[in-house]
Amino acid sequence: MKPTFKQVTKTRYVEQIAQLAEEIFVQHYTKLTPKVARALAQTYQSDLLTDEQIHSGAINYFLVYLGSEAVGYFALDLSPAGAVCLSRLFLLEKARGQGIGRSVVSYAQKLAEGDGRSRLYLKVWAKDLKAEEFCKKCRFRKSEVVPTEVLPGVTLDLATWEKLWR
Incomplete structure (x- = not known):
């Protein structure tokens, strides 16, 4: 099944992202305790912060659907000059390995190219071998x-991965 993307503008969808984030962060950050993973989600993907980012005009959030079920989300940061940052890309465990992430990257690249930008990049936890494989x-x-430092006393090495064209 091909994924579809819905740009988030309404409060109920912002709240859905916050709920998905808690579930996904616990599934994804397995080297952290579930409590720390939930704290990361509440710190970086709360409904208030997400809503604030959307209304700043620089970041656009999208829900990812398979059929009628939301299985993840991503965000595009349009503020870097000449570039688009895929600042979030999170999928539920059951949705991984189906080409959805590659569809998101293709969609983001088309948007960037259409806007005259020549670079797409993202940052991932450097020890996340699955994310590294995905980027490659x-x-x-x-x-x-x-x-x-992502939380007080919690430091993660973040790797920047980029695609350039032109």
Whole structure:
């Protein structure tokens, strides 16, 4: 089944992203405790923060659907000059490995190209081997790794992966 994307503008969908984030972060960040993973979701993907980001005009959120079921979300940060940052891409475990992420990357690249931008990039946890494999499959190249404090006392190495064209 081919995924569809719905741009998030209404409060009920913003709340749905926050709920999905808690579930996905616990599934995804398995090297962290579920409590820390939930804290990450509440810190970086609360409904208030997501709503604020949407209304800033620089970040657009999208829900990812398979049929009528929301199975994940992504966000595109349009503020970097000449680039688009795929600032979020999270899928429920059951939706992974079906080509949905590659569809999101293709969609983001088409939007970037249509807007005259020549770079698409994303940042992932450097120790996430599945994310690294995904980036390589999508023909991104690693450009840097930076230690980043994501919560007080919790530092993760974040790798930037980029695609350039033109």
